[in-house]
Amino acid sequence: MLSFVILAVLLIAGSIGVVSLKQPVHAALSLVASLMTLAIVYISLEAHFLAGIQVIVYAGAIMVLFLFVIMLLNVQEQKENKFAWMKPAAYIVGALTAIGLVANILQSPTPALNAELIDTIIAGGTAEGVAQVLFNQFVLGFQLVGVLLLTGIVGATSLVQRKAEIAKIEEDLANA
Amino acid sequence: MDPWYITLIKAFLVSIALLGGFAYLTLIQRKLLGRMQHRYGPNRVGPFGLLQPIADAIKAIFKEDIVVTAADKFVYYLAPFLSISFALVAFGAIPAGPANSLFGFDPWVMDLDIGLLYVFAATSIGVYGIFLGGWASNNKYSLLGSLRSAAQMISYELGLGLSALTVILITGSLNFREIVDFNVWGMHPLLWIPLIIAFITYFISSTAEINNTPFDLPEAEQELVAGYLTEYSSIKWALYMMAEYVNLFTAAAVLSSLFLGGWRGPAFLDQVIPGISQWPLIWLLLKMAMIVFTFIWLQATLPRFRYDQVMRIGWIWLFEIALFAALLTAALIAFVV
Structure with missing residues (x-):
């Protein structure tokens, strides 16, 4: 549980970094960091295969392409904000979504999944287990x-x- | 399964061994290259030049550490550490002997179910080190070098993965221990055909993946000064060099575990000294030494490819041949075996 709290804080910090950092490369790196943290969450759930795929596909391939585009197009820090009028609207929509999400979670608390149930769902998290589910069901x-x-x-x-x-x-x- | 502190100690020892290996590999490489080019190589510092790596280390530490003023400071410092830490981490899944053979301990750091994927994941993060280093230096040559390097590594990862797929299909496992334990003499003889093709494509792809000659474009000094390394000096430069050599070791270890039987020695030697083929460390190190020697041999033999040649070899030749080998394996397993 403690590890989950630490990882959740890191994950949220990384996600905030993605939207708040001014320099595009820093924002992209922040996204890489949150993707890696998510992979560690998978590892803590014993889903090793999923964690490996997460790192290879998202951090290793997709984000490298993102950075490629940012570096080649030479995207610069934005000096003046063209969309300043959007800011209050964005804050309101974001806050409402967050409130709705939290309210929804509080209203219908799903029981925390126990380790056994998770094990049966992800079938031990092995490559074979994932393949069984993916290629049959x-x-x-x-x-x-x-x-x-x-x-x-x-x-x-x-x-x-x-x-x-x-x-x-x-x-x-x-x-x- | 070892308690966590044993794993920690083993991880520490493997890192020390890799870094020590790096120091002396530089000496061996320079001596071998020297011999292949009809000269002696370093032989002044200590007997046979054996203290040369230590002298080099002292020099690297006490050199002035120049930081580019226009650099993106955070990324500039982060990049070499990313490079070296993920290079060290990648080695963890390689087994060096049978279970409980090393003073009662297992001769591997982690016995991962997804061993091979784990190594691929760690090396794919290693790309960031080179890529970000070049960008953060704020230098045209660095950026060009790192873009080339990232493009090359992503292209050859495909060949690498597809060649490894042949082995995965035949052994039915991603775990290095199980791959090494696979009885290759018991399989259908037709499966040797895709396996040999895959060995060749894997060898070429991993040569490109570790930026060894003839694929050393990222730091082509004649055209790019030194690529992504241009603006790095002192210990940060040394960290990049460490990462490069540690990747060389990892590539050699993965290659020998996938295709050359890993920690197993030749069984006929058991008739001379019983049990010698089961000894830990020695066989893996011997196979790694052979592969590393081949890599150094290539450095002395081949000229560098042009960039368009690198891309053409990667996408038009290696990718297709490795795909063919994987499909052939799948067809053989499905219809013949």
Whole structure:
């Protein structure tokens, strides 16, 4: 329980850092830190496989791409805030969401899951256990997510292709 | 399962061993490179130059520590520590002998169910060290070097993972202990074909992953000064060098555990000295030494690839060949074995 409290505080601190830090790279690093903390939460729940995948996919691949984009586009610290009028609205919406969340939790307290129940759900957290659940019970959803990702990849590729084609046409026109 | 303080002591000892190994690997590397280039290499400090690493360490500590004024201070200090700590952490899952063989203790730090994934996770975080170091230095060459490096490491992680997938499919486990225990002579002989292909692709991918020649683009000194290392001096520079050599050790240990039988010695030697193939540490260290020697040999032999060549080899050749090997393994396991 103590470890969970410490991790929760770190996780919340990391998440606040993501939205409040001015320098984009620092904000992205803060996100990496919270993703890693989440992986440690998984480890404390004995879900080692999930923790490993969390680190490899999110911290190791996706966040590196985020940082790539930030560094290559040279995003700078924002000096003047163009969306200053949004600030009070954002605070109100954020506070209302938080109140709603807390009220909801207090109203219908789900009993804390005990270790045995968690064990049966995540099947010991091993790769085999996760695979059993993923490829039997949720195989349709798994396939659909795969198709969804494929659609995204094809879409991105075709967008880049079109841009390259337009650039080529423009180049030909300039030469002609 | 050991109590936590034993694990802590073992983690400490492994870190010390890796850092000591780093110090003397620099000497061995320079001596070997010297011999391969028809010169002696360091032989002035102490007998056979054996005190050279200590002299180098003292020099690194007492050199002026230059901090770039325009650097992003926090990230600039964080980056080398990220690099070295995740390089050290990655080694923890490698077994060096059978259970209870080292003075009654298990010769590994952690027996993880997801051993192989754990090593991949630690090395994928290690990328941040190089990547952030280059950005925080606020220098064009550093940034170019670190972007190249990150692109290279992400590209070759695919080849690495797919080659390892062949081994995972055949052994049916992610745990290094179980992978080493797998009886390779009992499997279907056809499975040797994808396994040998995967060994070759894994070897090339891990050469790229640890930035060894011919994939040493991140610090191509002729074109990028020294890449991400340019603005680092003194002990922070030394931390990066440590991380690089520790990654070399880890790559060698993973390669020998996945493909070369890990801590096991050749069984026919048991007829000469009974039980010698079960001795802890010695066989793993011997195999690691062989692989590290090969890496140094490559350094003296091959010129550096161009950047477009690196990308083409990674995405067009290694990725496809490793994917083919993994698919072949899956097909063989599903239909033949």
